[in-house]
Amino acid sequence: MTTKTTTDKTVLLVSGGLLTLFVIFSIIDLGMVETWINTSFAFSAKYFGAYWELLLLANFVIGIGLAISKYGKVRLGKKEKPENGYYRWIAMILCTLLASGGVFWAASEPMMHFISNPPLFDDNSSTLAGVEPALAQSFFDWGFLAWAILGTLATILLMYTHYHKGLPMKPRAFLYPVFGEKIFHKSVIGSTADIVSIVAVAAGTMGPIGFLGLQLGYGLNWLFGIPNTLVTNIIIVGALVVIAAISVATGVDRGIQFLSRVNVGLTVFLAISILILGPTMFIINKFVSASGFQLQNMFTMALYQGDQAWLGWWTVFFWGWFLGYAPMMAIFIARISRGRTIRELIIAVSIVAPIVTNFWFTVVGGTGIKIELDNPGAISGPLNENGMPAAVMSIMDQLPLGFLLAIGFLIVTLVFVSTTVDSISYTVAVSLTGDDEPNRFIRVFWVIMFGIVSAILLAIGENSVSAIQNSIVVTAVPVSIIMLPTLWGAVQVARKMAVEQGITSEVPARGTKKASKKEQEA
Template sequence: MNRSLINWTTFIGALALLTFVTLPLILFPTGGKEVVLMLKDMMTKNLSFVYLSFGLGIFGFLLYLAFSRFGSIKLGEKENLEFSTLSWAAMLFTAGIGASILYWSAIEWVYYYTAPPMGIEPESNKALSWASAYGIFHWGLVPWGIFTLPAVSMAYFFYVRKKPTLKISEACRPLLGNKVDGILGNVIDILFLFGLLGGAGTTLGLTMPLISAGLHDLTGLEETKAMKAFILIVCTCIFALSAYFGLKRGIRLLSDMNLWLSFFLLGFVLLVGPTLFIAETTFNALGIMGSNFLRMASWTEPFNNLGNFSRSGFPETWTVFFWAWWLVFAPFVGLFVARISRGRTIRQLVLGTLVYGTLGSVLFFGILGNYAIYLEMTGAYDVVNAVQTLGPPAAVMGVLNMLPLGKFIVTVFIVLAVIFTATTFDSGSYIIASVVQKEVKGDPMRWNRLFWAFALSILPIVLMYLGGLSTLQTASIVGGIPLLIIMPMLAMSFLKAASHDLSQKDQSSLEEEQEDKIS
């Protein structure tokens, strides 16, 4: 155990900041929750324009990178691809999405159907069409663009400039210079780690009720704290083992398993369900999103709350909230995607992440979501009422039980939820371990990976039992506000470094040509 390789300032600082935030929530849960929710409301209402323009700006910037001369830059000039395209796509998708997509893909449309955007009549056919499209939009190109920006910057400095560390602060060096070696660099890295540690609670907060509802559906056992504790222990052991075995022998294998199990579940629903309806509704949703992409990405309700107009709150409740949430996870997902992208070009990294990530979301929302819509429309199962009265986890189980071999599919769904959770957390622990090490050659140290594997789960577990989990999730989003500054810094740092390196390369090539002519 080589403790000298650890950056103890970052290591202890991240834990201290998380403790500083969570302790008041534990000691003063009511008052702390009110303060955090107030900050969240202030953020979403006053920064709507900032977040929405931020999302569009990143997406446009990435398209520019992909189709400019920067796109041809290879991440390691003499490096072959470290992972096959299928394994690469599986790892980036499972790390970036997690089990949350199992939760939301089946029932997110319910919220848009009953309280639709843009003045559409609730529970109308038009509301249903837009509800089918909005889920894909909220999990599509813009979110994956937010994930991709730090991946491009980090991959460039790690593989092209051969920096031995995977740190957000290191990628800001072209702008900040040697300041990243001091307090400022530590603050940047600690803020990133805090967002990930706090944000990790969302996956647990959504997955545990889903898995426990599935076990209740299969066995009839009551959803007790003991059951949830057992589920958490199983999930923790799986992703701790995966993190222990490292990137190639652990995380990649688990991600591949996750991918094939997802294909089986979605393929089964598509084939035995209303295939034509699912295909047509998904195609229609893509058309709505494609023709209204800019409108959906920039809608702020500017004329509401004026005169006789009332405000629905849809942009702040959903789009702004989602963009803020993806932003919290962006450095972690970006660092992980950077680590697994050796041998690819910037163009392949950008377009691959945008396309594969969005395609995965389209499949889940298009198949599971539209199957649930079909049940609602035909009266086979009242999904809306189930969400409102029984709760979303029970509603998801109700949707799955309408399939042939329903209990078997629920079993597959539970296994997939556990693996999805594990792939997100093992990737997270791997990246945190990399960030707190001074140098990363191959995998981070095993004890370091294991420590963060358990830290990622134990802290949210404690808060979940104390009832402060949702508050911490919101607090971590508020804590992600500094990333609105850090992310543009990453973009500018990459442009500055890559432009300099390309000009140097052009100058070198010109000099070689001149020498050849002389000789």
């Protein structure tokens, strides 16, 4: 049985209306919007920060437990063989989260932690002893726990409800362990879950689009002297919209996976180039030692509740950001992972992708740290004066062939954000229809909508872009509640599928809803 899917007009109108109101209020009184966002942000970080820490840690630990258990053999999506080859699959996964921090955060965050070590470690700021804590904190913020929340337990639950049960692929599926199939039938709670998920990811997507315009505008000015003006920024956003629209129009199996493969290939080329031209042994040695430092202190970092102001700037902010992305990323990873086992899914998302991310952060950020050690102020100075884009350009400026490498970074950044926009536009269309192959017009419409709103925000002012970016942390509060049932729901459905696939012969555990005769026939 497959539930007939149509566009959910209520969810479309409410989520679209809320985003429109945000833009209107920003035009009328941006200061008021910023104040509201900052107040809500502080409230969210203070009262939900500890919960988010526990949620992400539990999500990671339970996922690893499933992967190493007998349930790791369960094959997902009702397919005997994977739809995508391993490289294509990993490439598309990498372009979901790494796109957000692939270039500018990779250059600037390790440097920020180096010149001011995280408060949970001894203060060895700006010294050789401070390198490992700086890199380890960056690894943690973009590593195992961050990746796991985007596409492990939630993805397993989504794949079960959609591909095995024939129910719509929507964020409300995360509430299936609590409400059963009722959550899919004219449910106010279900519609609310879909709305907050769409609003959260829309905020998290329009922020990077706006920042892309600002960052590439700075880079083009640095390299070619092109004026870094509003017109330049909007032209960059327009180019991104064209790339993303073409990609999403041709579908997941063509445009999106092609763009992902190309971008991962370019990123690997840049990484190898910097590794050869930069401080090779420093990068390799510090990647190994910082990885060990992270593993040694992982639980300390995961559960730290000391300096609340610092947490709000770093770990709690990132956890809120990634939680805001989580429902849509889970949908996207579910769509590209048919035929994979639970073990393959969790190892790819929770282990392989974070290690690749950590190495990339070491290549870019570690190079910047080595330059800073040898010449204090060479990177930290421009970073403090002009922000993240200046850090990347300053690092490239210190390397042989730096001009060409800087051009490569700008291209990779444009394509990285394009892959985010096309995959998010696809998942929003899926959330509105419940179909994993939504209408092409709806997919392209959301790309164009994201681009237009981002251009308007840029026109209002840079602070409006920051405000909508920070609002994702506010929307992460309800999203984090929606994600909670996936902790036990994924285990329940893994157990049921193991029985169905003959991996185990045990009876489903108490609390797992027994399928009716009608459901079994479906």
